[in-house]
Amino acid sequence: DQQxxxxxxxxxxxxxxxxxxxxxxxxSMFDYFLWYKKYPAEGPTFLISISSIKDKNEDGRxxxxxxxxxxxxxxxxxxxxxxxxxxxxxxxxxxxxxxxNMLTFGGGTRLMVKP
Amino acid sequence: xxxxxQTPKHLITATGQRVTLRCSPRSGDLSVYWYQQSLDxxxxxxxxxxxxxxxxxxxxxERFSAQQFPDLHSELNLSSLELGDSALYFCASSVDPxxxxxxxxxxxxxxxxx
Numbered sequence: 523d524q525q526x527x528x529x530x531x532x533x534x535x536x537x538x539x540x541x542x543x544x545x546x547x548x549x550s551m552f553d554y555f556l557w558y559k560k561y562p563a564e565g566p567t568f569l570i571s572i573s574s575i576k577d578k579n580e581d582g583r584x585x586x587x588x589x590x591x592x593x594x595x596x597x598x599x600x601x602x603x604x605x606x607x608x609x610x611x612x613x614x615x616x617x618x619x620x621x622x623n624m625l626t627f628g629g630g631t632r633l634m635v636k637p
Numbered sequence: 638x639x640x641x642x643q644t645p646k647h648l649i650t651a652t653g654q655r656v657t658l659r660c661s662p663r664s665g666d667l668s669v670y671w672y673q674q675s676l677d678x679x680x681x682x683x684x685x686x687x688x689x690x691x692x693x694x695x696x697x698x699e700r701f702s703a704q705q706f707p708d709l710h711s712e713l714n715l716s717s718l719e720l721g722d723s724a725l726y727f728c729a730s731s732v733d734p735x736x737x738x739x740x741x742x743x744x745x746x747x748x749x750x751x
């Protein structure tokens with residue numbers, strides 16, 4: 523049972539336009555969400571995060587939106603650049619009785635930004 | 638460069654064998670995590686250590702074990718290997734063990750079981 527889903531395996535956008543990557547989750551206990559970017563032959567790199575007490579977090583060209591009622595989050599990249607071409611993973615976490623940090627990852631979306 | 642070092646980068650071994658994967662966390666990070674990425678499963682959490690103690694456990698098989706040493710490096714031991722264990726194994730580290738501390742991943746060890 524996939525608790526975090528990224529339904530679009532790939533996305534292609536033109537340089538300078540907006541990229542919107544989507545993520546859905548089913549576990550209502552998740553209260554912290556992150557986006558990671560992954561280039562080939564490298565490990566995932568942290569991009570941006572959002573706590574469930576917020577509905578938006580912005581960092582430069584990257585903005586994450588959280589809709590708790592819909593159990594949906596999205597990552598907006600504006601403007602998109604060719605260097606943004608990578609696989610993007612959505613991840614979610616919850617705190618259970620002082621347990622650690624168990625990230626549940628989505629399957630990833632491959633973003634291709636065309637010059 | 639994330640600062641997390643994983644060795645070896647590639648490992649090819651036969652079924653039934655045992656291997657050890659090694660991870661050195663970023664300087665100053667006390668928490669270490671292990672993740673498995675296989676073709677059909679995506680990134681799956683295995684286990685987390687914080688300052689030498691096990692902090693959280695995912696769906697880690699009984700054939701797998703890990704530990705974090707006093708110098709904070711960690712090892713993941715995989716035994717009685719099966720073909721299905723072929724995957725990329727990532728180590729990550731963070732300063733704190735909590736959810737708000739971003740993970741920094743190494744470049745992974747690619748394990749191939751033949």
